[in-house]
Amino acid sequence: MNMMNILRSTFAALAIGFAATAAHAQAADDFRIDDAWKAALEGNEGILTNKQQAVVTGIAYAAAAALLCDGIDIDADKVAAATTAVLADGPKDLTDEEELERYTNIMLMAGTAKGILLAEGALHKADFCANATKEKADDQAATFWK
Amino acid sequence: MTHFGKLILVGFASAAMLVAAEPAAQAKTIGPTAAAIVGGVAGLAVGAAIADSANRNKKKYYYNGYQQPYVPGQYDPYFNQAYSPVAGVVCYPAQRLCYNNGGSVNGTWTRRAFGY
Numbered sequence: 055m056n057m058m059n060i061l062r063s064t065f066a067a068l069a070i071g072f073a074a075t076a077a078h079a080q081a082a083d084d085f086r087i088d089d090a091w092k093a094a095l096e097g098n099e100g101i102l103t104n105k106q107q108a109v110v111t112g113i114a115y116a117a118a119a120a121l122l123c124d125g126i127d128i129d130a131d132k133v134a135a136a137t138t139a140v141l142a143d144g145p146k147d148l149t150d151e152e153e154l155e156r157y158t159n160i161m162l163m164a165g166t167a168k169g170i171l172l173a174e175g176a177l178h179k180a181d182f183c184a185n186a187t188k189e190k191a192d193d194q195a196a197t198f199w200k
Numbered sequence: 201m202t203h204f205g206k207l208i209l210v211g212f213a214s215a216a217m218l219v220a221a222e223p224a225a226q227a228k229t230i231g232p233t234a235a236a237i238v239g240g241v242a243g244l245a246v247g248a249a250i251a252d253s254a255n256r257n258k259k260k261y262y263y264n265g266y267q268q269p270y271v272p273g274q275y276d277p278y279f280n281q282a283y284s285p286v287a288g289v290v291c292y293p294a295q296r297l298c299y300n301n302g303g304s305v306n307g308t309w310t311r312r313a314f315g316y
Contacts, residue, residue, distance in 0.1 A: 085303025091295055092279050099269075099294075100262040108296040108314035115297075115305050145261055151248075156261040158245035171305065178303055185304040195308055 085177045087170055094166045101159055106140045110160065113137065114167035116198035122175045123183035126190055129200045136198070137164075285309060 102110060113133055120128040141157050148156065175182035189195050270278035279294045289306050291298040291313045298309035 086292075086299060091292075092275070095294060096275050096279070099275075100266040103263050103266075104293075104296060105315050106263075108310060111295065111297050112307065112310065115307060115310075145264055148261055152261055154245040155248045158242065158249040159261075162246070162249055174303065174305075181302055182304050185300060185306065189307045192308065196311060197307060 085174050087174055090170045090173075094163065094170065098159065098163050101156065101163070102140065106143065109136050109140055110164045111167050111171075113198050114164050115171050117168045118171035118175050119183065119186035120199065121172060122179055123186050126183070126186055127200045129198055132198050285313060 113136060116133070117128055120126050141160060144153070144156055189197060190199050279292075281294065282290050282292050284290050285298070286309075288301045289298050289309045290301070291309060296310070296314040298306045298313055300306045
């Protein structure tokens with residue numbers, strides 16, 4: 055094999071490697087319903103802090119797993135406490151109407167996230183539930199399950 | 201209705217909505233008249249919130265100190281940001297969620313990355 059052929063083979067191998075890496079990254083995202091998440095989140099950016107948003111999606115995930123997976127039950131007390139904390143910690147200068155609208159928007163956001171996560175989970179239920187079950191078994195994990 | 205009353209009602213309703221997989225015993229503690237009043241108030245708020253969510257330039261209740269993390273009209277690059285904290289996990293800051301390779305939510309990394 056001359057030098058040119060060696061170079062060609064090397065480049066071909068590199069190209070295959072890069073393609074495989076890209077495909078792998080893409081595979082990681084296969085079940086995420088990007089457009090639905092984008093539509094749901096874009097209009098609500100800024101209503102919740104990063105942490106509050108994480109709590110809301112965390113509750114939505116817990117609720118979706120409780121609906122889809124055997125042996126996983128939601129802890130209603132934990133959900134109520136976390137939800138009330140998120141609702142209570144908003145801007146202080148809102149009118150009553152704005153405040154109620156903010157609460158409602160957060161509720162809708164939580165429901166929407168739960169719906170999207172239900173759909174994502176249902177697309178690959180065995181894997182989704184296996185992960186949820188593993189998390190539930192982890193004593194160190196702070197979840198919204200019993 | 202007082203602020204506190206509304207907060208309790210909405211908190212109760214949110215929790216009830218989200219944990220609908222549970223038996224709805226708690227829902228029976230509210231009478232039909234109270235439910236109708238709450239329903240009317242909540243109905244107006246739901247309508248306003250749905251209309252508001254369709255209008256992306258009209259929010260009055262951003263949290264204090266909020267600064268839009270993207271240039272107006274340029275949401276996509278912000279939404280599409282992702283990083284991998286460890287092999288096999290991808291986190292999406294706009295979504296505040298981390299996923300495992302294959303698509304399952306990774307709650308452990310979500311909590312670690314986004315702090316709750």
